[in-house]
Amino acid sequence: MSTTSSSAIATDPHAATLATLAKVFGEGVFTTSRLHDNLRIFVPRARLLDVLTTLKDQCGFRLLAELGGTDYLGYPGRTRARFEVHYVLRNLDTSEVLIVKAGVDDPDPSLPSVMPLWPGADWMEREVFDMFGIRFGGHPDLRRILMPEEFVAYPLRKDYPLRGRGERHNFPRLSREES
C-alpha cells in the first residue's frame, strides 16, 4: 500500500481525505462504499459529529452543499436503519465532493445538529424534520418549514399515503351566500 500511495493520490481524489480519516479514527468507526465517482462514508450516529468536525477542520470541507433524508421502509434487501440522513460536503479548494451518511431508526429518530459547524444547515435540517420527523438535537429553532404549523404527519415517510389523510380537504367551505 505504501508503495502505491503516491500514485493512488494522483488517481483517487479522495485518497488524502481517507488517509486523514484513517489516521484520526483508525479502523472500525466508519465504512466506505463507492458508486461511480462518489465516495460514501457511513458513520454511526454516535461518531457523526466527530467525523464531520474532522472533515471540516482537517480535510478542508468548508461547504455543506446538501443535507437530506431518505426513508428506506420496505426497501428490498435493506438491513440497515430505516432512515438515512446524508451530508454532501465540498472542498472548495480541491473541488472534492464527499458524502457522509448516518442511519437512524424508529422510534424517535434523532441526530445531532450540525449547525455549529455549518450554519447553513439550519433550513435543511428543518426540512428533513418536516418531511421525515427526524429530530436534530441542538438545533435552535426546529420548526416545520414547508408544511403548515398544524400539520401532524411527516409526509415523505413511506407509510404516509400519497394523497394524505384528508388534510387537504379540511377547510371551511365558503358558499356564494356567505361570502
Add this chain to the structure above:
Amino acid sequence: MALTPGAPTGRPASGPASAGSKLTVQSAGTPEIPENTILTKADAVVNWCRKYSLWPMPFATACCGIELMAVGASRFDIARFGAEVMRFSPRQCDLMIVAGRVVMKMMPVLQRIWLQMPEPKWCISMGACASTGGIFDTYAVVQGIDRFIPVDVYIPGCPPRPEQILRALIDMQGKIQKGGSLFGTGLPEMDERQKFLAEKAGARAGGAIASERGDEDRYGYRLPGGPARLGLEETR
C-alpha cells in the same frame, strides 16, 4: 313587486264587487314612446356597466399566471373587453382569476382574499390545477378550488391558451348580464342558501356539515378512498 298572481290587475274593476267605487283602473297596455327614447330595466343597465368594466384580481400561483400576463399584454390585450385594470388589492377588484395550483397552505389565504373582495364579485378558475388539482393529486394540493370558494367559470387547459381566457371573460360577461340584479338577488346560486340553512339546522352544535367541509361527492367526482370524514379532533 307587490303584485300577487291572484290579484285582478290590468282590467277595469267594473264588476259588481266594486259597484260602489268610482275608481277605474286602466291597463297600461302599450305606452307611447317618444322618439329617441329607450326603455329598459335598471338591472340591465347596471349589469351592462358591470360586465364591461371588470377589475380582475390575479391570484396567480403557477404557470397559468404567465398566460394570464400574456392576456394582459398587447398581443392579446384584455383591454379590448374592458378587464384590463388588474389590481393587486382585493378591495378594488370584482373578478378573481385563480391561475395555478392552490396548496393547502394557500387555501386560507385564498379564502381570505375572496372574503375581502367587495360585492358583487365573481371568480374564474383558470387551468386544470385550479379546477381539479390537475396532475398534482398529492397530500398538499387542493383538488379544485370550487370545493371551498364559489366559482363562476372554469377554464380547461394546462395552461390554457390566452384565447381561452378571453373566451372565459366573454362567458363571464354573459353571465353577469343575465344573472343578478341591483341588489344581488335572483342568482340561481341563491337557492343553495335555503338548502344550506336547512341542513345546518340539523347539525349538532359546533359541528360542520359535509358541504361546509367541501368533502362531499360533487359533480360525480368521487374522492379516492372515499370522502373524508375528519372531525374537529382529527384536524387539530
